[in-house]
Amino acid sequence: MAAPPDDVVSDPQDDLAAAVLRPLRAHHAFESCVEMLATSIRLGIYPDGSTLPPERELAERMGVSRSTLREAIGALRDAKLLTTRRGRGGGSVVEFHPEEPGASPKLQRPREELLDALAFRRIVEPGAAHAAAKRTLTGQQAEMLRASLERVNSAAGKAVHRQADAQFHLAIASLTESPLLIDAVTNVQVRLHEMLGAIPVLDRNIDHSRQQHDAIAEAILAGDAFKARRVMESHCDDTAALLRGLM
Amino acid sequence: MAAPPDDVVSDPQDDLAAAVLRPLRAHHAFESCVEMLATSIRLGIYPDGSTLPPERELAERMGVSRSTLREAIGALRDAKLLTTRRGRGGGSVVEFHPEEPGASPKLQRPREELLDALAFRRIVEPGAAHAAAKRTLTGQQAEMLRASLERVNSAAGKAVHRQADAQFHLAIASLTESPLLIDAVTNVQVRLHEMLGAIPVLDRNIDHSRQQHDAIAEAILAGDAFKARRVMESHCDDTAALLRGLM
DNA sequence: CCGATAAGGTTCGATACCAGACCTTAAGGC
DNA sequence: GCCTTAAGGTCTGGTATCGAACCTTATCGG
Structure with missing residues (x-):
């Protein structure tokens, strides 16, 4: 608002505005994509040794273009979370052992x-x-x-x-x-x-x-x-x- | 293999996947932007006659570029929900009377x-x-x-x-x-x-x-x-x- | 009356993302 | 053993969005 420094603290109306005007567009689609897939794998929804759904299907489910999805899969491949085989019956095979001994990954969120x-x-x-x-x-x-x-x-x-x-x-x-x-x-x-x-x-x-x-x-x-x-x-x-x- | 053809109907594992792999990226930023602002106005968070925050501030709050935000504001201007004045002390002034008699707008969602x-x-x-x-x-x-x-x-x-x-x-x-x-x-x-x-x-x-x-x-x-x-x-x-x- | 300032208006290049067509590889079925 | 098919791999053009700089207008304070 005209926000003169009159208030010591925030206007209550401002709080409501902050509530409704929440940020849309979470970062890049690519990053969210990687995170979502990595989460699915870590949660064991796609367990070790299983094959992810075909790229075209995954892309559609996640509401993302196939190119973007492929970049994400590439990132996971780089991170050694999966491997990919071509041809019929191929796909991206999960390689993730939830054993990690005392890894204790740092918390990533505040x-x-x-x-x-x-x-x-x-x-x-x-x-x-x-x-x-x-x-x-x-x-x-x-x-x-x-x-x-x-x-x-x-x-x-x-x-x-x-x-x-x-x-x-x-x-x-x-x-x-x-x-x-x-x-x-x-x-x-x-x-x-x-x-x-x-x-x-x-x-x-x-x-x-x-x-x-x-x-x-x-x-x-x-x-x-x-x-x-x-x-x-x-x-x-x-x-x-x-x-x-x-x- | 996680996907042997044993499933007569949908694999429960699939349901979980559908839960975690929810679609990201709600359509276009522009549209969501218009909707968010229109909602704020209709909810009376910015009442009739009040001025919206400056564009640069709004854009930052909504996590969107100023150009996109401006397009959204333009759309609201076209929809006669606000008017805009330039110069210092200017801005976008809300023009919305929540009177609407028997308008009864149709439900827009399923x-x-x-x-x-x-x-x-x-x-x-x-x-x-x-x-x-x-x-x-x-x-x-x-x-x-x-x-x-x-x-x-x-x-x-x-x-x-x-x-x-x-x-x-x-x-x-x-x-x-x-x-x-x-x-x-x-x-x-x-x-x-x-x-x-x-x-x-x-x-x-x-x-x-x-x-x-x-x-x-x-x-x-x-x-x-x-x-x-x-x-x-x-x-x-x-x-x-x-x-x-x-x- | 005139500079400082706070707004909106404009422009432009960079880039992320999309949509779709097309190619390549490898199983399976006849 | 060929042909179909289901996958991944590649290319291309189009567009939404970003971002950052810059211009224009109007008000305020001295």
Whole structure:
């Protein structure tokens, strides 16, 4: 506004403007593309040894031209995250072992952004659990949830467990079939996955979280929306406490 | 191989991929720019007669080049939403009267997207109310909330009320100081505002909603997080019921 | 009345991205 | 063993956007 230095602090109206006029166009499409693919691989959505979808399909899904997508894939190839073979039956094959011993990659986002993600998660994930439990699930959906749970519980190794954990939470969100909610949970899980990779997690924490996962899945399958939400809230609180303490 | 032809229907893994590999790059920057500014004006964040921030500042806030921003402003000028004056003290002056009699603009988004927004809102806005109530508000924040409430209650005319309503909800979100949450509420309110503009709202509905607003603000100011959440949930449910019935 | 200043208006080259056509390689099917 | 097909690889022209400098207009202060 005419912003004379009259106010000591900001005009409330300005705050609203800042809220609505958020920045669009996240950096370059190329970079976001690399990040998105790398995330998918690290989350184990495309596990080691699997083949990515064909370039033309990926490009369309990500709303990006094939040239841009190819540059991104090239970058991942340079980063040794995948290899590419030509010809029919070819494609980009993932080469990523989530073993990384004490790698402890540095946090790449500012701490406050991560704390924000934890607070936001505390709202959306319990909401997702609640919504998922209220739906009547198809057999296939129930099956997917059980499979996700099974994968978390049988995960050997912390890195693998971390992947399976993220996928379990994404699975719950996808049960709601709400694009906005799925998007919110995805965002949050990406940041969470990064945070969990940067701190030491004890076996005791994992056991505790497994019990909570069991209870959450059970409540969702039983259609007990309130219980699903309550347990998910505890689960988020516990993880957040762990992270806030160790970051 | 991750993709053996065993799937009769879609592989659950595919659903997760679809979740993480969401489309980036919302169409053209120019269009999003026009939409964002038009929304700000229609929401009354820049009320009739006020001047927009200088182009250079706006461009930076929206993460867009000045040329693109100027094209957007030009489009709004063509749409008679503002006029522009040159020279010092000049700028783009909003010319928008939220009176529009029975205009009832058509819904521009697919119905299912709007229903999704209602479902998502039912999760994030109660969460925002809860989080806002848990915070210790500064005097200025409390003041802003009271002012927003006052503006809703004193709004003359339905269109003006609709603006003030959106701003009240945005104000609550901004109290949380959580960027992710603010963003979520903003998204939801934009869609909601559009929906409410497309249906006839009765005075009775407005009265009812005013009572709920009072209760919400009171609970937040009193620090009663659970009550704030409960009332906001009812509020969202009631609005959603109204909309689902009339759309 | 006149300079400083704060705005909008204009121009231009660089570049990221897109859309599509086309080429090359390697499996599979007949 | 050929032909189809499903993949990746390459090329090209077009366009949106950026960015940064520069011009023009109008107000304000002395």
